[in-house]
Amino acid sequence: MSEEPVRITVKPNGPLRVEGHIVLKDADGNEWDLTGKPAISLCRCGLSAKRPFCDGAHGREGWLCNTSPAGNLT
Ligand code: FES
Numbered sequence: 001m002s003e004e005p006v007r008i009t010v011k012p013n014g015p016l017r018v019e020g021h022i023v024l025k026d027a028d029g030n031e032w033d034l035t036g037k038p039a040i041s042l043c044r045c046g047l048s049a050k051r052p053f054c055d056g057a058h059g060r061e062g063w064l065c066n067t068s069p070a071g072n073l074t
Contacts, residue, residue, distance in 0.1 A: 006018060006021065010068070013058060014054065018040050018042060020038075041053060043057075
């Protein structure tokens with residue numbers, strides 16, 4: 001049985017969108033309950049009050065970081 005790979009999308013000026021079978025743990029090995037969540041958004045800006053999850057603060061604060069494998073676009 002093969003499983004689809006986890007996909008991570010770097011959203012322009014926003015979070016890391018993670019889709020697939022996700023296991024998310026803290027440094028002590030405690031696992032977040034992601035039951036029923038086929039995708040999550042992880043904060044990339046450091047401004048979220050709900051880290052490690054994005055809460056939209058990047059947009060409210062005007063955080064800018066657009067990146068791609070071709071290099072920084074901003
Ligand atoms: S990326 Fe959305 S709050 Fe940080």
